[in-house]
Amino acid sequence: MKILVCISNVPDTTSKINFTGDNKEFDKNGVQFVINPWDEYALTRAIELKEAKGGSVTVLNVGEADAEPNIRKALAIGADDAIRVNAHPKDAFFVAQQIAAVAKENNYDMILMGKESIDYNGFQVHNMVGEMLGIPSVTPAFKLDMVDDSTARLEREIEGGKEVVEVKLPFVASAQQPMSEPRIPNMRGIMTARTKPLAVREPVGAEAKAEYVGFSKPEKKGGVKMIDAENAGELIKLLRNEAKVL
Amino acid sequence: MSVLVFVEGLNGEIKKSSLEAASYGSQVAQQLGTTATAVAIGEVHEEALAKLGEQGITKVLYDADDRLKQFVADAYVKVIAKAAQQESAKVLVFSNSNIGAAVGSKLAVRLNGSLATNVTTLPNTDGGSFIVTRGVFSGKAFADVNLTSDVKIIAVKKNSFEVSENGGATATVEKLSADLADADFAAAPKETVMQDTDGGILLPEAEIVVSGGRGLKGPENWHLVEDLAKALGAATACSKPVSDLDWRPHHEHVGQTGITVSPNLYIAIGISGAIQHLAGVNSSKVIVVINKDPEAPFFKAADYGIVGDAFDVVPKLIEAARALDK
Numbered sequence: 064m065k066i067l068v069c070i071s072n073v074p075d076t077t078s079k080i081n082f083t084g085d086n087k088e089f090d091k092n093g094v095q096f097v098i099n100p101w102d103e104y105a106l107t108r109a110i111e112l113k114e115a116k117g118g119s120v121t122v123l124n125v126g127e128a129d130a131e132p133n134i135r136k137a138l139a140i141g142a143d144d145a146i147r148v149n150a151h152p153k154d155a156f157f158v159a160q161q162i163a164a165v166a167k168e169n170n171y172d173m174i175l176m177g178k179e180s181i182d183y184n185g186f187q188v189h190n191m192v193g194e195m196l197g198i199p200s201v202t203p204a205f206k207l208d209m210v211d212d213s214t215a216r217l218e219r220e221i222e223g224g225k226e227v228v229e230v231k232l233p234f235v236a237s238a239q240q241p242m243s244e245p246r247i248p249n250m251r252g253i254m255t256a257r258t259k260p261l262a263v264r265e266p267v268g269a270e271a272k273a274e275y276v277g278f279s280k281p282e283k284k285g286g287v288k289m290i291d292a293e294n295a296g297e298l299i300k301l302l303r304n305e306a307k308v309l
Numbered sequence: 310m311s312v313l314v315f316v317e318g319l320n321g322e323i324k325k326s327s328l329e330a331a332s333y334g335s336q337v338a339q340q341l342g343t344t345a346t347a348v349a350i351g352e353v354h355e356e357a358l359a360k361l362g363e364q365g366i367t368k369v370l371y372d373a374d375d376r377l378k379q380f381v382a383d384a385y386v387k388v389i390a391k392a393a394q395q396e397s398a399k400v401l402v403f404s405n406s407n408i409g410a411a412v413g414s415k416l417a418v419r420l421n422g423s424l425a426t427n428v429t430t431l432p433n434t435d436g437g438s439f440i441v442t443r444g445v446f447s448g449k450a451f452a453d454v455n456l457t458s459d460v461k462i463i464a465v466k467k468n469s470f471e472v473s474e475n476g477g478a479t480a481t482v483e484k485l486s487a488d489l490a491d492a493d494f495a496a497a498p499k500e501t502v503m504q505d506t507d508g509g510i511l512l513p514e515a516e517i518v519v520s521g522g523r524g525l526k527g528p529e530n531w532h533l534v535e536d537l538a539k540a541l542g543a544a545t546a547c548s549k550p551v552s553d554l555d556w557r558p559h560h561e562h563v564g565q566t567g568i569t570v571s572p573n574l575y576i577a578i579g580i581s582g583a584i585q586h587l588a589g590v591n592s593s594k595v596i597v598v599i600n601k602d603p604e605a606p607f608f609k610a611a612d613y614g615i616v617g618d619a620f621d622v623v624p625k626l627i628e629a630a631r632a633l634d635k
């Protein structure tokens with residue numbers, strides 16, 4: 064089974080978010096980048112399936128060279144090879160077009176992604192890629208198993224419940240908890256990752272359709288009003304009369 | 310040219326998040342000097358559809374194909390694309406739900422449109438631009454995005470817009486048929502299992518959320534969370550370790566790796582307020598924190614706080630909440 068896993072390089076969850084250049088650009092200064100947490104669920108599930116059924120796992124990132132440490136990390140966790148599309152992505156449509164272009168040249172049996180990037184919170188690339196390739200996209204899925212060699216069974220979350228879906232290969236799916244238990248790379252993995260192939264290719268001509276014109280931060284909260292534990296019931300009155308949320 | 314809003318049904322009624330999307334859509338239509346049409350799929354009562362007039366919708370297109378009772382992305386996309394074509398829609402509005410964002414993303418490809426998800430403002434259309442603000446960096450920032458394509462697709466963040474009410478206006482309801490083929494249902498779900506909410510409220514739709522963390526010590530104490538939720542008409546949620554420990558089901562876990570909620574009121578009991586937890590709740594309008602540790606980081610993000618033992622404090626809150634006249 065040939066699996067493609069798309070990983071996004073995102074600021075660590077604890078990062079302070081700041082902007083530069085008249086609030087037009089994200090300030091990468093002092094920010095630690097990680098593999099998007101949801102993508103790790105996709106990656107480990109792909110590796111588990113490979114371990115059980117054979118095949119290969121390729122990781123793909125659309126981004127600049129500064130993403131390579133995390134691409135190597137994915138190789139250390141257990142992917143076999145990697146592709147980086149060398150581009151400064153401008154929006155999700157652009158990223159989806161790059162992923163679709165790579166997928167069209169290789170016959171992947173499944174393309175796994177995370178549910179959502181924790182930086183641009185788009186929740187869209189997987190469905191766009193599915194539509195571009197004309198194959199089903201099952202998102203967000205929290206369970207993925209093979210029924211037989213050509214059929215996968217997924218459970219996806221919908222508001223208020225879940226759906227069980229069976230799809231023929233190939234398909235796109237996005238992962239969320241608890242699809243798998245993310246792994247920490249071991250020493251051997253880190254050593255072998257250094258020599259695993261990482262191909263860099265240039266982007267296909269593609270347009271962005273959303274133009275980011277500026278960023279802002281939420282207004283600071285006015286500070287917390289403390290209520291004495293002895294008079295806890297007072298809180299309910301404040302929520303009704305002052306905050307007006309009850 | 311018109312604005313087209315996709316509305317989702319649940320048990321015959323229209324979801325609150327879709328009523329918000331409809332209110333948004335008709336305001337955009339007003340801004341652009343046109344009208345707003347809704348498209349509905351699946352199991353929704355006709356009266357509920359006509360009542361969309363309240364939200365400023367003038368016409369509702371309804372595809373009653375039985376096979377659409379379950380969510381099937383390809384089929385839904387086909388129906389909405391047909392409606393968009395029929396109405397020459399240039400702006401399509403969805404709720405930023407798992408279903409809405411999925412069909413919105415696919416339509417962006419099919420209609421060659423610009424897509425913005427997680428949108429929190431009406432568009433700024435000065436000088437031919439179409440700029441909306443969307444939540445980014447997991448609630449830590451907003452981005453202004455100009456949608457440059459001819460067709461603009463917007464998925465509206467839940468609980469960011471008031472449901473408007475328009476003095477009893479009704480919308481006309483028309484049938485729509487997209488001539489769906491069996492192939493459109495190839496990825497139809499085998500099975501749909503709805504949570505047994507026990508008459509309670511669904512977390513993603515809730516206006517009030519009561520959430521518990523590891524400070525509650527064990528699942529046997531969850532009656533505190535549940536009773537307070539019931540008294541306030543709230544949904545229940547939890548922190549990640551709580552669902553990892555199987556004290557509560559995974560669909561209740563909020564935060565960076567769980568679901569994001571933005572209710573009017575979020576009450577956190579025995580939750581420390583780790584940054585990954587805050588990422589899922591920090592756009593709540595009012596946050597209440599109950600924690601026995603005055604140094605708990607959550608207090609920094611709170612509007613109201615009580616330092617105290619949950620086992621003493623919460624029963625008092627339940628009592629006060631029950632005493633409220635509704």
Ligand SMILES: Cc1cc2nc3c(=O)[nH]c(=O)nc-3n(C[C@H](O)[C@H](O)[C@H](O)COP(=O)(O)OP(=O)(O)OC[C@H]3O[C@@H](n4cnc5c(N)ncnc54)[C@H](O)[C@@H]3O)c2cc1C
Pocket residue numbers: 069070071072099101102123124125126127130151152153154155158175176177178179180181182183184185186187188189275
């Ligand atoms: C203004 C702006 C500046 C940007 N600057 C940079 C930058 O400097 N460096 C950079 O690397 N990116 C940059 N990006 C791209 C950004 O990180 C995202 O990849 C892109 O915007 C898609 O995000 P999304 O939230 O819509 O994805 P979602 O739809 O939420 O992502 C879903 C899944 O798609 C996959 N995916 C998403 N993005 C990628 C990707 N790039 N490669 C492979 N798989 C992916 C992941 O599996 C992810 O979990 C920038 C984007 C914008 C809008």
Ligand SMILES: Cc1cc2nc3c(=O)[nH]c(=O)nc-3n(C[C@H](O)[C@H](O)[C@H](O)COP(=O)(O)OP(=O)(O)OC[C@H]3O[C@@H](n4cnc5c(N)ncnc54)[C@H](O)[C@@H]3O)c2cc1C
Pocket residue numbers: 076100521522523524525547548549550551562563564565566567578579580581582583584585586589599600601602605617618619620
């Ligand atoms: C990549 C990543 C992603 C993550 N994603 C998420 C996520 O999506 N959601 C999430 O929640 N976490 C997430 N986490 C975990 C997060 O970092 C915290 O570990 C977690 O939120 C802590 O949960 P908690 O507050 O319930 O437990 P604790 O941190 O153990 O806090 C318990 C709190 O209860 C208080 N307490 C104890 N007894 C009482 C009492 N009797 N009365 C009142 N208060 C009491 C304590 O003072 C303490 O503040 C993630 C972590 C990582 C690294």
